[in-house]
Amino acid sequence: MHRYDDETERLAHAVIDYARHRLRLDPVPLDGPRSYEELLASAGETITEEGLGGDAALALFEQVLAPACISVDHPRYLSFIPAAPTEASSLFDLVVGASSIYGGSWLEGAGAVFAENQALRWIADLAGFPAEAGGVFVQGGTLGNLSALVAARHAAQARRGGARPDRWVVACGSEAHSSIDHAARVMDIDVLAVPVDDQGRLTGPELERTLALHGRNDVFAVVATGGTTNFGIVDDLAGVADVCAARGLWMHVDGAYGLAALAAPSVRPLFDGIERADSMIVDPHKWLFAPFDCCALLYREPALGKAAHTQTAGYLDVITEGGDDWNPSDYAYHLSRRARGLPFWFSLATYGTRAYREAIERTLTVSRAAADEIRSRPYVELMREPNLSVVVFRRLGWTDRQYHDWSDRLMAANFAFVTPTVHEGETVTRFAVVNPRTTVADLTAILDTMA
Numbered sequence: 094m095h096r097y098d099d100e101t102e103r104l105a106h107a108v109i110d111y112a113r114h115r116l117r118l119d120p121v122p123l124d125g126p127r128s129y130e131e132l133l134a135s136a137g138e139t140i141t142e143e144g145l146g147g148d149a150a151l152a153l154f155e156q157v158l159a160p161a162c163i164s165v166d167h168p169r170y171l172s173f174i175p176a177a178p179t180e181a182s183s184l185f186d187l188v189v190g191a192s193s194i195y196g197g198s199w200l201e202g203a204g205a206v207f208a209e210n211q212a213l214r215w216i217a218d219l220a221g222f223p224a225e226a227g228g229v230f231v232q233g234g235t236l237g238n239l240s241a242l243v244a245a246r247h248a249a250q251a252r253r254g255g256a257r258p259d260r261w262v263v264a265c266g267s268e269a270h271s272s273i274d275h276a277a278r279v280m281d282i283d284v285l286a287v288p289v290d291d292q293g294r295l296t297g298p299e300l301e302r303t304l305a306l307h308g309r310n311d312v313f314a315v316v317a318t319g320g321t322t323n324f325g326i327v328d329d330l331a332g333v334a335d336v337c338a339a340r341g342l343w344m345h346v347d348g349a350y351g352l353a354a355l356a357a358p359s360v361r362p363l364f365d366g367i368e369r370a371d372s373m374i375v376d377p378h379k380w381l382f383a384p385f386d387c388c389a390l391l392y393r394e395p396a397l398g399k400a401a402h403t404q405t406a407g408y409l410d411v412i413t414e415g416g417d418d419w420n421p422s423d424y425a426y427h428l429s430r431r432a433r434g435l436p437f438w439f440s441l442a443t444y445g446t447r448a449y450r451e452a453i454e455r456t457l458t459v460s461r462a463a464a465d466e467i468r469s470r471p472y473v474e475l476m477r478e479p480n481l482s483v484v485v486f487r488r489l490g491w492t493d494r495q496y497h498d499w500s501d502r503l504m505a506a507n508f509a510f511v512t513p514t515v516h517e518g519e520t521v522t523r524f525a526v527v528n529p530r531t532t533v534a535d536l537t538a539i540l541d542t543m544a
């Protein structure tokens with residue numbers, strides 16, 4: 094099993110050929126889910142005493158399993174938040190896998206950590222974070238948000254000399270992502286939901302009013318959203334920063350989707366105030382063209398993240414004794430880690446940051462054109478002017494059932510993946526555009542199917 098023999102050499106070619114073939118497809122197939130029964134009938138039991146052999150297992154993946162997975166990088170995959178990894182980033186994912194790098198410590202993965210940190214620095218600079226800022230790539234925004242809030246609570250408790258209220262509380266806008274609620278459940282803390290304004294934003298004045306009304310001294314952090322998932326709305330970050338500064342609260346910005354747009358000059362002013370945050374996250378696997386799974390978590394003062402997250406154990410002493418070494422494990426809720434920032438780093442290093450700026454601007458331009466197109470058609474109506482690249486709209490007169498049937502038809506025809514969403518009890522639908530290959534023609538063709 095562990096010998097690089099002729100058989101392995103053949104398999105290497107087969108696997109790499111498969112990867113090359115997948116990367117060259119244009120367009121990629123949309124594909125779609127199959128039932129458990131269908132998959133079992135086609136694939137059978139794949140784990141056997143003798144093994145299937147690499148060729149058979151690869152063929153099974155190619156013919157049965159891969160077609161049962163929707164391609165998130167299809168240009169008409171517009172649901173949730175899609176992904177559109179660059180060729181360089183996908184290719185480098187193969188290299189990371191082949192390189193057996195432990196990405197948790199400087200001792201073991203210095204070269205990888207050095208490169209990951211330069212990629213993190215690019216993001217920190219876009220946000221205007223200070224030179225000492227730093228962090229780590231974690232699995233996803235959910236884990237990034239949790240890790241930041243754990244650090245925030247740890248810092249608050251340390252500032253209070255270890256004293257803690259009955260219940261810690263985190264404040265966020267009522268449109269915040271479900272992962273904030275989830276983090277609160279994991280941490281056994283409460284969430285104070287702040288009403289959003291008529292544009293869907295958490296604002297400084299409303300935050301101040303809600304905190305004053307709440308009255309108690311148990312809030313330790315505020316989560317602002319830099320691009321909500323459903324609408325792409327950016328909170329009033331400067332207003333939130335003012336309140337956090339006045340009240341000594343940790344400001345975390347959840348920008349899993351939207352903070353990629355820090356690189357886009359046309360919308361950069363929406364994020365003014367981000368430079369005053371204590372922590373932030375952005376998922377390169379969303380709008381920064383990296384493969385799953387990859388979230389950049391950054392702290393203004395990384396020492397606060399480290400104080401909360403460093404694990405101590407006898408067998409780890411040789412790592413912690415490294416003194417000033419940068420150990421990615423120390424900055425989030427994890428220990429062993431894949432150097433998952435490397436595909437993103439390789440892509441940034443390969444194409445340069447201008448290509449990123451242009452690709453993000455392109456998706457913004459296409460989104461604005463889609464909004465214009467919706468305004469020009471009598472049977473659809475924009476729910477809001479898009480802040481970023483999410484366009485939410487209603488089909489006048491449609492019931493919830495009609496949206497679902499339409500969405501199923503698009504999928505069944507292998508044409509597009511556009512799902513309904515619910516806003517204030519009303520079923521509507523949305524285009525989330527993060528793929529530079531998505532064209533205005535793609536979107537108008539989908540709108541045509543709603544006429």
Ligand SMILES: *Cc1c(COP(=O)(O)O)cnc(C)c1O
Nearest residue numbers: 233234235270272322347349350
């Ligand atoms: C997607 C998203 C998350 C969760 O990120 P995962 O990588 O899916 O865990 C959190 N917050 C926002 C605003 C998001 O869009």
